[in-house]
Structure formats: C-alpha cells, structure tokens
Amino acid sequence: MRDAVGSFVGWPSDLIFPDAETPTRPTHKVGKGISRRIESVASQKEVPGRKLKSAAKDIPTTSGTKSQIMMRLEKMVDESDIMHGAIRSIDFDEGVFGAAHFKIIAKEDMQQLFEHNELGIAVIHTYIWYMYVTLMRGTELCNRFNFIAASRINATLITKNPTSVKNDLVDRFMAACDNTTPSLYFLPFNSGNGGHWVLVAMDLSRLIVYYLDSLSGDWSKYPSMKKTVDAAIIKFRSKKNYRNRKDITWVRVQCPQQNNSVDCGFFVLRFMRDIIALNHIDIPKMYFEEYKSYSRAHLDEIKDELCQFIVDQRII
Numbered sequence: 148m149r150d151a152v153g154s155f156v157g158w159p160s161d162l163i164f165p166d167a168e169t170p171t172r173p174t175h176k177v178g179k180g181i182s183r184r185i186e187s188v189a190s191q192k193e194v195p196g197r198k199l200k201s202a203a204k205d206i207p208t209t210s211g212t213k214s215q216i217m218m219r220l221e222k223m224v225d226e227s228d229i230m231h232g233a234i235r236s237i238d239f240d241e242g243v244f245g246a247a248h249f250k251i252i253a254k255e256d257m258q259q260l261f262e263h264n265e266l267g268i269a270v271i272h273t274y275i276w277y278m279y280v281t282l283m284r285g286t287e288l289c290n291r292f293n294f295i296a297a298s299r300i301n302a303t304l305i306t307k308n309p310t311s312v313k314n315d316l317v318d319r320f321m322a323a324c325d326n327t328t329p330s331l332y333f334l335p336f337n338s339g340n341g342g343h344w345v346l347v348a349m350d351l352s353r354l355i356v357y358y359l360d361s362l363s364g365d366w367s368k369y370p371s372m373k374k375t376v377d378a379a380i381i382k383f384r385s386k387k388n389y390r391n392r393k394d395i396t397w398v399r400v401q402c403p404q405q406n407n408s409v410d411c412g413f414f415v416l417r418f419m420r421d422i423i424a425l426n427h428i429d430i431p432k433m434y435f436e437e438y439k440s441y442s443r444a445h446l447d448e449i450k451d452e453l454c455q456f457i458v459d460q461r462i463i
Contacts, residue, residue, distance in 0.1 A: 245322030266412025
C-alpha cells in the first residue's frame, strides 16, 4: 500500500490497514483512484500574542446546522477531484510534531467534518496544525505546549512493537530545546481500529501525566499505553541525565463527558484548545468544572475553525 500512495494504482479495500504507520512520503501532491478507509479511527480566552476566535464569528449559527464556511468548503469539495478518489498531501510545519510530518486527506476525512462522524487521524492532525499556526507560532506558547503525532503512538502500534513506539516517544521529547521548565506534551491517543480517543498530557519536568477521557474510567483501560509512556519518560530522563526524584504521577482530570458514541475526537480537540487558551501547565482535577459536557455549539466551533483554516491554506 505504501508504494501505491500518491499514484494512480487502484487498491483493494480489504488490503488497507487503517492503523499502519505513516507511509513513505508520496511523490505527488494529488493522486487519483485510491480507495481507503478512515485512518486510525475515528469561553474564548486571550493567550499571549493570539486570540482564540471562531472561524466565522460574524455568522450566526444554530447548533447542529451547517455554517456558511462549512457549506462553502463542502461545495469546494463537491466540485473537486477529491469526490472521485483524489487525495491531498499536507505538509506540516516542523515545529508541530518536532520533525517533518505530512498527512493525506481524502473524501472520507472531509465527510467526518460535514456529517459530524467519528474523527480519524487526518482531521485530528490538521486541527493540531491549525492550533499551532493560529494560536502558538511565534509566541511563548511554543515553549509551553507540544504535540505528539497520533499516527506514531496508538494502541495498535504499541501492540505490534512497543519498543519502537517508546523510542519514537523519546525522540519527540528529545526534539524540544528545553525540558527543564514546565511544559505539556499533548498525545491524542486512540484505542485502535477506529476506537475511542483520549488525551494524555505529559509534564516531563514534574513527572506528572494528566489523563482526559470523555467517557468514564481511567488509564487502567489502556495498561500498555501507560507502561509505554512511563518507560519513555524514564528513558528520556536517563538520556538527559536527569535524576528521577519521584515516581511518575498520573492524574485523572474531571473533564466534560460526551453523551453519544461519536464525539470523543471532537472532545479531545476541544480539551487541547481550552488548555492552550487558559495557558496553564497545571491541570487541576476540576479544570473544566464549568462544563459537565460540551454543547454541540462548542464542537461546531471546532469544525468551523478547521473549515476556515482548510480554505485559507488552500488545501482543497
């Protein structure tokens, strides 16, 4: 499959594995004839130098209805070759994930936004890119918040090769200039095979890992993930000659809870957005006490911001 990405070779859908590692970089920006499944799933506050704002704040919207910017983007997609199997390859700024990174977007990914379906890695990563470019780049926030690519660290890959995943995580930690001051590494973690999204936020300087899950439960649901994260943090601190002063502490944050079976990806994006907006490294257990859940309007705001960003970046 990797050799076929970006080419005009048709590929049997039963040979496509959604949780495979990121393929070799495609030669072409756009390729046709590729049939693929969804990848690996599926209070605005001022921050230094940037403001969180709705992508279409001047457009009145009703919860559950499509905004003008979404309808505009949907029309662009309908009129493009994406509707006939073409794909787009997005190059992310190196600062987003600590190294050069790209992602492929296809019709299925856009439909996740338009139809409010479960989110895959492509949409998760593109919104992370939006946050980096719009809220963080050129500000002190780049030293306080970091992102880890969900395509490199998820339950499926840990099952296949936990050592490789651990080393990828250590490499991401090492890519940062300074890990001695408090900062957070955001890991949108997927349970595998189109499963549930949770957010893991790691403070390496204080050996604290925050766990945010829009469903009930804690990290004990994913013991291999916790073991891999702990091992990566210990190995990183050893490579940096930092003394382990104490054990790693995991904290379950009392975050908003979803009331359906599809919103977990949207919730994870909103968790990251709100944490960056508050610009606090500490995440108290009741960090999100004003929300028992996110409303559909909160999630629609995420979609509108991403739709506007895709239009502005001329991705389609």
